[in-house]
Amino acid sequence: MSTTFSPAPGAAPLARQVLAQAAMEARLMLRNGEQLLLAVVIPVVVLVGAVRGSERVGISFDDPTVDVMTPGVLALAVMSTSFTSLAIATGFERRYGVLKRLGTAPLSRAALLGGKVGALFAVELLQFAVIGSVGFGLGWSPSIDVVGVLLTLLLGTAAFAALGLLLAGALRAEATLAAANLVYLLLMAGGAVVLPASAYGELGTVMTWLPSGALGEAMRSACAGDLPWRDLLVLAGWAGAGSVLTARTFRWE
């Protein structure tokens, strides 16, 4: 006789698990007010503020401000989601035993990571739609290198996600929250994400070796029709180093 609880164990196919995990994490990320602020509201405010503000105070770049700022804000959005949001969410997953619990679900670590990355891309897609629309509304006229933008998105997400997980896997949840926000603010202001490296004078060269500078420069180049190999390589380097360190230090509980 088969009842409700008659044993019938089995794992779902990997693809279905990854999809389920990605959908769940994306939903939770967008449900959280602070994360939504970080993902959409701050980037839009930065974009509108910079474009309107620069007209008033008379700051000017070689190109129209909106053409410089929109790719920078897209890069900021990638950083906020794949670094800050991911680090905070993962820190609290550790704290509340979610990772522990998922550790006994038939979900491999690869599937869990796949789900997380899937959720990041879903949120980033949404951010690109919103920020892109606002940019176009402000007169943004890019000549997009699609491969360049996709590679920048991919490698930028990989680099910052690896660093975010490094933070979340080593510190307590509250410390992760504080550190992830602080790093985000510092890099937003002085990491050559939003503003081009050239705006920082001599320091600019150093900044293009930071993941933030490389991401910002790559996005600006890709939106201007170039394939930014050098910056993409820097991002790949950070992604590789971050992943190795994270895999060695991540504590699940």
Added chain:
Amino acid sequence: MSVDGLVMRYGDKTAVDGLTLDVEPHTITAVLGPNGAGKTTTLETCEGYRRPHQGAVRVLGLDPLKDRKELLPRIGVMLQSGGAWSSARPAEMLRHLSRLHAHPVPVAELMDRLALHECARTPYRRLSGGQQQRLGLAMALVGRPELVFVDEPTAGMDPQIRRTVWELLEELRASGVTVVLTTHYLEEAERLADRVHIIDRGRLVASGSPLELTRGGTVATIRLVLTQPFPPGAPEALAADLGPATELQVLDPVSLQLSGPADASTLAVVSAWCEKHHVLPESLSLGQRNLEDVFLELTGREESI
């Protein structure tokens, strides 16, 4: 499932000290012990969270670490606390976990059985302790496991819900699921378990069915209350009749308590004594050893139950 000579240490503290025990398939097995006895550590080693420092653990014939991929779909785990995203709602949490399994229990049915519809859309962080426990149990069951580990399944539940959970655990056993539970509630172990393992300081101190454990006690307790005060000298006379093996304690002018060998002759002596002194018992109660007495006898500690 078997645990063989398991040793687990935290720093220089030994949490599990050469523990050996077995769990028969399709039974409910309770692991009882005071706080810090090593219950949760043992369970977590079986669940593959920890690597044995010494000894070996086999679950469904598999090594929880080496054969993890094969084992995980076959077990269900209920943690003592947590395990869900704080903003996730019970319904979506269960739906999510069900999608990770091949043949899940229908979520709606599971929620029905554990009275989770009342809080289906409440974020996890706002659930009561009992609701969180029920969700935790549902999460352990959703994948139709062969073996479930439940750590303190009814802590913080009101009595009515506790009975519902007990019935559910009995139904699991009837459906062919093996249940391993830790509990602080001796009543729970006594009512549910086919087999009880009592552990203390990381060692197994007793094993058996609740009946086996409570039988064969050395001491019985008889409490006698009379309709009128004891005649002068009567308690002393009873003590003399019973002999030195039985301890007699006068509790108040009408009642006394006997502790002694558990045999029928004690009752016969008491009954003859009543007749001889022309007194009538208002009540005569025989103390049956329960699991609690066994537990206290073995662990010698009361404070931690």
